[in-house]
Amino acid sequence: MEYNFKTIEQRWQQKWKVEGVYKVSNNASKPKYYVLDMFPYPSGAGLHVGHPLGYIASDIFARYKRLKGFNVLHPMGYDAFGLPAEQYAIDHGIHPAVSTENNINTFRKQLDNIGFCYDWSREIRTSDPSYYKWTQWIFLQLFKSWYNRDTKKAESIDGLIKILETEGNGNHPIPNPKSQIPNLKSQIFSASDWKGFDEATQQAILMEYRLAYCGYGEVNWCEALGTVLANDEVINGVSERGGYPVVKKKLRQWYLRITEYADRLQGDLDTLEWSDAMKEMQTNWIGKSSGAEIKFSLASPPSPLLPERGDADSPRTGRFLKTADTNWHILKEYGRLNRQNPTAAEDALWQNIRNNKLGVKVRRQHAVQGYIVDFALLEVKLIIEVDGEYHNVEQQKIYDEARTGYLKEFGLNLIRFSNDEVLNDIHSVIGKIKDEIQVQKKNSSTHAGLPLLSKEKGLGDEAKxxxxxxxxxxxxxxxxxxxxxxxxxxxxxxxxxxxxxxxxxxxxxxxxxxxxxxxxxxxxxxxxxxxxxxxxxxxxxxxxxxxxxxxxxxxxxxxxxxxxxxxxxxxxxxxxxxxxxxxxxxxxxxxxxxxxxxxxxxxxxxxxxxxxxxxxxxxxxxxxxxxxxxxGVRKVNYKMRDAAFSRQRYWGEPFPIVWKGASLNDAVGQGIAYPLDESELPLELPHVESYKPGAEGEGPLANIETWTAQHLETNTMPGYAGSSWYFLRYMDPHNNEVFCDRKVSDYWNQVDLYIGGTEHAVGHLLYSRMWTKVLYDLGYIGFNEPFKKLLNQGMIQGSSRFVYRVDLKSNTSGKSEQIFISRNVLTEAEQSESPGNSIKDLIRLKFPDIYNDMDFSDIAQKIDLIPAPIHVDVNIVDGLELNIEAFKKWRNGEYANAKFILEDGKYICGAEVEKMSKSKFNTVNPDELVLKYGADTFRMYEMFLGPVEQSKPWDTKGIEGVHRFLKKLWRLFYDEQKGKVWTEEQPTTEELKTLHRTIKKVEEDTERFSFNTAVSAFMIAVNELSDLQCHKKEILENILVLLTPYAPHIAEELWQRLGNSGNVLDAPYPVFEEKYIIESSKSYPVAINGKTRTDITIALDATQQQVEEMILANVVVQKWLEGKSPKRIIYVKNRMINVVV
RNA sequence: GCCCGGAUGGCGGAAUUGGUAGACGCGCCAGACUCAAAAUCUGGUAUUGGCAACAAUGUGCAGGUUCGAUUCCUGUUCCGGGCACCA
CATH class of the missing domain: 3.90.740.10 (Valyl/Leucyl/Isoleucyl-tRNA synthetase, editing domain)
Structure with a gap:
């Protein structure tokens, strides 16, 4: 009875599907475990062997956890919006929805082939309106929230409005200090200012706080293609397609205020089980640094007319009577001392006007025009003095008046309060100050000439x-x-x-x-x-x-x-x-x-x-x-910038935003952005006939009249919108009321194991962390990090094959000839002194007719003599040897008449490891391998290739070895001639030792994701059991359970054949018992000066003294000692022995 | 350019905490079974020298620490990934 993988795999896949064995319930008494693969984009090229690597790893781990008694959530779905589908639509006129659907079907078929344990009832697609309804909903939550730096979390924007109405924004300054709002003079404003603003200004201010906001950003604009290009579509300043010039263009864009989360994104990395490399990459991306922001004033170039600072003797120009620099520093020092020792009245007033409580920045003990004043409100040119009793002295009064007059000359107004006034009636004092501020503000337009000086050292006369x-x-x-x-x-x-x-x-x-x-x-x-x-x-x-x-x-x-x-x-x-x-x-x-x-x-x-x-x-x-x-100021800076969150594309989520308030003729994007009501979601993507961008570079939606007539936003969301929260939707995929029921997300909680490539290190992984934190802050979920443990899978690279062609054109007939030169022949020619001539000679010797017909005087022809490598389909190359007959038929007979210069009768190809891609003809399709060897073999071979985390080139050849292993396993149960050979006999101690060593190794290796060594442990076990001629059910059925995560089909088949009831998927995981593998002695390597020279078997409980005696008695050791006595004998129990001479 | 990885036989890789370098598999060589082939089984296989015992060398390269380094440190070369609109 043979191992017939085809029947076995089909039978079980069918049965598992019918019985719904992978369906997962949201409430179980068992502990939960959530295993997730990174969201795949269903590309048109289909799967190649590189794609399933991570899926197999996650499948093994999900199955392993299930055997260990967990309720395992292991879903799959599609990140179905994206640029490639839109590009395909532009090129082929097929609607992205159609091509995406087709791609998904292919993808699914290929996945099913491999026997994954996904709960397909939870499948989601980001392009499905029932899904993106919630993407839009979350966007609205971002739009309606701001980040409160005091509470350090996202809060409703309504709360911010209340704060602005009652206290202005003094305690919550606009997050981006560079922002510019029309009609807003100062970034800081008071409650009454706020109430005075019109709707447009208020909304513009709120936009500066929203977590999802609209601003302007630069894009790669290609005039010739009339479109915005992705960075990787731009090469050396020109478009990848067509080579047209590309320039930066400012376009209205949506952004996510991820910078507000920089500190938390950084700090919470500590709570995650991610590789150090991955954490480091995120840390570098966030780029927190501390230093200083320093202001350099601008000067005209050094010239005799304008003195250098510090040149006290130079005449001052214009009206700027300046304190000499030396005095300036002295005054500053006084100011600093005064600040440290305020009077009671000064301090009382300070507490009431600091932190922009007046809507104006106040400086204490500030040097102005040669005096130190108590408080300076430079923006409104107001000085406040708080005086003690001595100001009532006559002499002082005169002096003070002179001072007031002097300052007035510079457009500075001065008001004076006594200590008593401040201490006893602070409210009226504040009221007077506020009134004075208003007066100054009104007057400011009439004060000609003087700029608002923050200090007295302006050389220029422009505020900027x-x-x-x-x-x-x-x-x-x-x-x-x-x-x-x-x-x-x-x-x-x-x-x-x-x-x-x-x-x-x-x-x-x-x-x-x-x-x-x-x-x-x-x-x-x-x-x-x-x-x-x-x-x-x-x-x-x-x-x-x-x-x-x-x-x-x-x-x-x-x-x-x-x-x-x-x-x-x-x-x-x-x-x-x-x-x-x-x-x-x-x-x-x-x-x-x-x-x-x-x-x-x-x-x-x-x-x-x-x-x-x-x-x-x-x-x-x-x-x-x-x-x-x-x-200057001390400053913490982040390299991270706010995330651009819009694309000028069609195939993405529409923004649930309407622009209102602009005049009717204005383009979309003018006026005020208002959110759609949540009841209006989903805002469905309209059908389009053309994917061309709008006139000003907006997305294709700008061309749809029914869309723009409603003043709907024409940008769409980027690829990472849907993928930033999808792990939540899997928990509760069919819920129409909420994006995910809180009870359900409380049960499943974080993703316990997330598997995917490092290419997502800073994009997807940061964005989804931010979204999770926002949803957490707003109380929609109970955890603030999405992915507890992260496993990075390496890339499977392709091993490309090359042929080398010389193109020749006949002078007489115009006929062209293609001559392919075998790799090593070419290498020899290339190493000669004149490669061109060597190749010419090769052609002359091998094909004299062709040679005589060619004119080699042509320069182009001379250059063409050095052949460039051409990718050839790896499927028509065996190792390095080209299948010439297949090659002639390849690409519809493009090379049917090719001529070859061979070596030993063979054409040897060149080889190189590259990214696996269709364009390089180095892809290997998993379907063919599954057809030939079965899913179990394929799964185990992918794992056997090497560590999951590491990148490695694909080589199909080794798959035979894994297949042989499964056949050998099968033969422990069934013999080709004899049929059933398994028995119910009692196992021997040797057999039990093999079993338990295997349990230990496989369990440990699976736990640490070392799947390749686990596969090798299975091989060792089967080899040992074959040697022992062990066919005992008691041993074998345990091996089957261990094997289930790796090769589920064969394990299930044999499990049933052994007469077990129930699925092996839910069998109890074998328990390792130390007692079966205990040894009493060990063979120690004995090194002399660090070089291993012999082995000695020593009892494990031997003492240092016993060991030393045994060592010195050993013949080999004596030989190396050459009569000398050893300096030292190092004996590391259970490891080795080293004799130092 | 900057950030993060990686480099071990002919090939993929193993060596989990500084302790026998090369487990396991491929490939290759030899043998068994067979009329023959396939399949299967058995043995060998880092390199160099040697009939062998054995010896020397050996984990990208150059140094260092250590009784002992694939593992730790310093420098360096090459390859892969990311760098904000590929997903």
């Missing part, structure tokens, strides 16, 4: 210039080493600061950068940049430094501007060298003049008051100085 340029640095300690500044070319100040002479050069450079992708910009080794003509002033050293722009500074990172310290940063150094900018050395011998040194150990030099301090200590000193002097 005075505002200066903020840079973020993680190395404030290097501040004195700053030799220049670099802005991102798209930095908003570039246009304003560029001088007339540099204008043309800057514009040209900005245009160049616009054509570059972010990736290209970061990987560029060549140094490029352009001087703006502007200079910035280092706030610590006063030094004027040139301001450059360069592509290596990205607008989205930090402030979009860096202070360049060439002696400490490699890129800055290259830049300085390239543009001949002098380098200041602040690290002494640590800098060799050739290379930057990013050390933190150096003792600072050339660094003003920092001289002599070790760099790592200096950072703190600098930050302190910056904060004390209001030249």
């Amino acid at each position: 210039r005075e505002a200066g340029v903020k840079v973020y640095t993680t190395r404030p300690d290097t501040i004195f080493g700053v030799d220049f500044m670099v802005l991102a070319p798209e930095h908003e100040l570039v246009g304003q600061i560029t001088t007339a002479e540099q204008k043309a050069a800057v514009e040209e450079y900005v245009a160049y950068v616009k054509s570059r992708s972010e990736r290209e910009r970061m990987s560029e080794k060549k140094v490029t940049g352009c001087f703006t003509g502007a200079y910035a002033v280092n706030p610590l050293s006063g030094k004027h430094i040139p301001v450059w722009i360069s592509e290596y500074v990205l607008a989205g990172y930090g402030t979009g501007a860096i202070m360049a310290v060439p002696c400490g940063d490699e890129r800055d150094h290259k830049f300085a060298k390239h543009f001949n900018i002098p380098v200041t050395n602040i690290i002494g011998d640590y800098y060799n003049g050739e290379e930057a040194n990013p050390t933190k150990e150096a003792i600072l030099q050339n660094s003003g008051f920092l001289d002599g301090i070790v760099m790592k200590d200096a950072a703190e000193v600098v930050i302190q100085w910056l904060e004390d002097n209001e030249e």
